[in-house]
Amino acid sequence: MASNSNRFLGKLGLVKSPGAPVPHRKNTKDSETVDMPVPAVVRIAMSQHMGVPCVPMVKAGDEVLVGQMIGNSDKPFSAPIHSSVSGKVKKIENYLMPNGTKTEAILIESDGLQTIDPSIKPPIINNSRDFVNAVRKSGLVGLGGAGFVTHIKLNLPPHVMNDIDTLIINAAECEPYITADEREILENSWDVLSGVYAVSELLEIKQTYIGIEDNKPEAIKIMSDIAAKDDERGDIVKVKVLPSNYPQGAEKVLIEQCTGRQVPPGKLPSDVGAVVMNVASIAFLARYLKTGMPLISKRLTVDGSAIANPKNVRVLIGTSIKDVVEFCGGYKEVPGKILYGGPMMGTAVMSDECPVLKQNNAILAFNKEEAQLYEPTDCIRCGRCVNACPMNLMPTLLEQNTKFNNVEGLNKLNIMSCMECGCCSYVCPAGRKLVQSMRIGKMILKNSGK
Amino acid sequence: MDNKLIVSSSPHMGSTVKTKNIMIDVIIALIPALVASVYYFGARVLLVTCASVATCVISEYICRLVMKRPNTISDCSAIVTGILLACNLPSGIPIWVVIIGGVVAIVVAKQMFGGIGHNFVNPALTARIVLMVSFPTLMTTWPAVLGGTDAVSAATPLGILTEGGISGLPDYMNLFLGNHGGSLGETCALALLIGGIYLVIKKVISPIIPMTYIAVVFVFSSILGQDPVVWILSGGLFLGAIFMATDYTTCPLTNKGKVIYAIGCGLLTTIIRLFGSLPEGVSFSIILMNILVPHIEKLTMPKVFGTREEAAK
Numbered sequence: 001m002a003s004n005s006n007r008f009l010g011k012l013g014l015v016k017s018p019g020a021p022v023p024h025r026k027n028t029k030d031s032e033t034v035d036m037p038v039p040a041v042v043r044i045a046m047s048q049h050m051g052v053p054c055v056p057m058v059k060a061g062d063e064v065l066v067g068q069m070i071g072n073s074d075k076p077f078s079a080p081i082h083s084s085v086s087g088k089v090k091k092i093e094n095y096l097m098p099n100g101t102k103t104e105a106i107l108i109e110s111d112g113l114q115t116i117d118p119s120i121k122p123p124i125i126n127n128s129r130d131f132v133n134a135v136r137k138s139g140l141v142g143l144g145g146a147g148f149v150t151h152i153k154l155n156l157p158p159h160v161m162n163d164i165d166t167l168i169i170n171a172a173e174c175e176p177y178i179t180a181d182e183r184e185i186l187e188n189s190w191d192v193l194s195g196v197y198a199v200s201e202l203l204e205i206k207q208t209y210i211g212i213e214d215n216k217p218e219a220i221k222i223m224s225d226i227a228a229k230d231d232e233r234g235d236i237v238k239v240k241v242l243p244s245n246y247p248q249g250a251e252k253v254l255i256e257q258c259t260g261r262q263v264p265p266g267k268l269p270s271d272v273g274a275v276v277m278n279v280a281s282i283a284f285l286a287r288y289l290k291t292g293m294p295l296i297s298k299r300l301t302v303d304g305s306a307i308a309n310p311k312n313v314r315v316l317i318g319t320s321i322k323d324v325v326e327f328c329g330g331y332k333e334v335p336g337k338i339l340y341g342g343p344m345m346g347t348a349v350m351s352d353e354c355p356v357l358k359q360n361n362a363i364l365a366f367n368k369e370e371a372q373l374y375e376p377t378d379c380i381r382c383g384r385c386v387n388a389c390p391m392n393l394m395p396t397l398l399e400q401n402t403k404f405n406n407v408e409g410l411n412k413l414n415i416m417s418c419m420e421c422g423c424c425s426y427v428c429p430a431g432r433k434l435v436q437s438m439r440i441g442k443m444i445l446k447n448s449g450k
Numbered sequence: 451m452d453n454k455l456i457v458s459s460s461p462h463m464g465s466t467v468k469t470k471n472i473m474i475d476v477i478i479a480l481i482p483a484l485v486a487s488v489y490y491f492g493a494r495v496l497l498v499t500c501a502s503v504a505t506c507v508i509s510e511y512i513c514r515l516v517m518k519r520p521n522t523i524s525d526c527s528a529i530v531t532g533i534l535l536a537c538n539l540p541s542g543i544p545i546w547v548v549i550i551g552g553v554v555a556i557v558v559a560k561q562m563f564g565g566i567g568h569n570f571v572n573p574a575l576t577a578r579i580v581l582m583v584s585f586p587t588l589m590t591t592w593p594a595v596l597g598g599t600d601a602v603s604a605a606t607p608l609g610i611l612t613e614g615g616i617s618g619l620p621d622y623m624n625l626f627l628g629n630h631g632g633s634l635g636e637t638c639a640l641a642l643l644i645g646g647i648y649l650v651i652k653k654v655i656s657p658i659i660p661m662t663y664i665a666v667v668f669v670f671s672s673i674l675g676q677d678p679v680v681w682i683l684s685g686g687l688f689l690g691a692i693f694m695a696t697d698y699t700t701c702p703l704t705n706k707g708k709v710i711y712a713i714g715c716g717l718l719t720t721i722i723r724l725f726g727s728l729p730e731g732v733s734f735s736i737i738l739m740n741i742l743v744p745h746i747e748k749l750t751m752p753k754v755f756g757t758r759e760e761a762a763k
Binding site (some may be wrong): 012013014016017020024176177193250262263264265267269334335336337338344345346347348351352371372376377378379380381382383386390393394396399413414417420422426427428429430431436439 | 451455456457458462464465467471487522526563564566650656657659699703704751754756757
């Protein structure tokens with residue numbers, strides 16, 4: 001985003017200083033991941049990624065095993081879904097996801113034995129085709145929160161592939177509270193490194209950056225140490241220390257920090273020669289290549305003012321939030337709001353019956369007081385949102401254009417470049433719901449067909 | 451779970467800096483100037499300030515009531531307008547003039563355009579100009595500083611300059627400390643500077659506008675053969691540059707726009723002071739530039755991330 005001198009001038013208010021001064025609250029950074037016991041029931045949603053939902057491959061009454069594929073789609077923009085427990089399919093229901101979409105969900109009663117599907121074995125990989133297929137079969141999606149289907153990201157046409165020269169591992173973890181990625185590095189640093197080697201071999205990449213914010217010195221040290229220990233290939237992996245200034249983990253911001261390149265509006269990282277993967281995704285990939293066990297569990301940071309014992313937990317996908325919270329000592333206060341993910345970009349859920357999804361990295365529960373919503377007051381044109389926007393947009397003007405349904409204005413002010421990082425809303429002294437109006441504005445623009 | 455959860459759009463956290471805190475910071479930043487003013491002009495300063503603040507707050511309250519809008523006096527912005535208006539008046543002004551000023555500022559300049567955030571010109575400055583045009587004699591009768599030789603009235607440094615005199619001018623130190631005639635809040639550059647630094651540290655204002663504005667007046671006046679130090683320290687320049695030109699609602703949102711706006715203010719101020727029939731031009735130049743803000747903003751739209759030329763690979 002900015003060099004050191006620029007950041008200094010930004011502090012003085014002389015130049016733009018993008019980002020928001022969010023608190024870190026990494027309360028669980030020293031909490032080693034614990035495995036949560038197998039829950040009695042899991043609810044596995046058929047839409048746990050950005051793209052086409054899966055179709056259930058089992059029916060009520062079927063016996064399933066751990067790692068068995070239970071949902072798949074014949075469309076490319078999708079990732080298969082696997083059972084996280086062994087047991088019996090109770091029913092297949094229509095389910096309303098917290099993001100507002102309707103999907104099918106498979107309810108499985110666990111037998112508690114966790115019998116592993118015997119067909120699970122390490123994938124055999126001879127060429128890049130095999131590799132991409134294996135990634136698809138693993139069910140991997142972007143574990144940082146967005147849930148972008150990973151095999152699509154890695155399956156690049158040859159002319160694009162030739163221009164890719166950089167792999168960036170996103171371990172910035174700029175959201176408050178969440179420490180799951182930091183724990184991934186501290187606990188599984190070799191998995192991260194071997195995942196990097198596997199992907200860089202596939203993409204024939206010569207340089208890799210692991211971007212970590214400077215509020216995680218242990219993670220920076222351990223990653224730099226093991227990258228340096230590897231004499232043969234150690235020089236391709238560099239740890240990029242990022243300032244802890246939200247949103248360093250936003251893809252476009254991270255790419256600029258590591259390579260100095262800016263992804264133009266409407267373009268993808270591959271257009272500037274970069275592939276970005278989350279650190280938990282890359283470590284999972286390394287383990288999958290070794291064992292063949294698909295994505296059935298997830299490390300979550302469970303924290304927030306309403307949680308009795310905040311900690312990092314490895315949870316089977318489909319476990320209900322309620323079970324996870326109970327494992328963490330239950331609610332110490334009546335929860336007012338529960339989130340999938342961090343407080344800046346996470347999704348508020350309507351009930352603690354909601355299941356854990358693949359792309360979740362945290363479950364946060366806040367007490368009534370912290371959850372309270374306030375009525376916004378009039379914009380005073382202070383310009384804090386304009387200063388904070390990492391995409392150089394004018395949030396307050398976009399909000400006005402949204403209010404008046406001004407399609408032309410929304411287009412001209414590049415609303416589509418908004419990544420909904422939340423900086424504008426965070427800094428707004430009038431408490432205006434800027435991100436919400438961005439979402440509405442994007443919808444208006446999309447529906448206008450322009 | 452029978453307990454209902456709140457479902458809302460992200461982000462789920464917000465900064466603790468609210469409109470009210472910002473306004474209170476501005477009030478705090480104005481305290482040194484008021485203290486200096488009481489020191490130089492006596493307790494009547496407080497009477498004028500209280501009358502102005504009370505008029506502004508009461509007008510805002512009544513206005514919102516009549517307009518059937520949620521009341522906004524708790525955001526403290528009317529108090530800021532009241533203090534700023536008082537700072538722009540001579541300390542000897544009759545109270546009924548202050549009341550007219552307060553009503554003009556809040557009712558005409560602010561609430562008729564929709565209240566906080568919607569006015570297109572600075573309310574306090576608009577009121578000052580209305581009073582200046584309506585009651586020119588009362589608005590330019592400057593009480594002398596306490597203990598001065600001339601107890602009845604004194605000329606302002608700019609007044610002396612306009613008259614073509616040099617001899618009556620206070621020295622640099624007295625100019626800087628505010629030991630001379632003028633509007634009650636404008637004379638002590640030191641106190642205003644302290645307030646300005648406080649606002650910059652608290653990130654309430656960006657130093658771009660005050661620095662550019664004062665620098666332009668300094669450079670332009672010295673080019674025109676004037677004494678630049680006298681020019682920046684006299685009149686309402688520090689008050690205008692630090693507290694009036696930086697008014698959020700009436701200055702550009704973009705940094706580039708702020709620079710252009712402040713240059714415009716500086717050039718106009720110098721031109722009015724030197725060639726206009728009025729000795730002072732700060733309020734007119736800021737109001738004129740206020741009106742140009744939408745155009746300046748349109749011309750200085752920031753380049754969206756990824757559209758820089760050199761950023762493309």
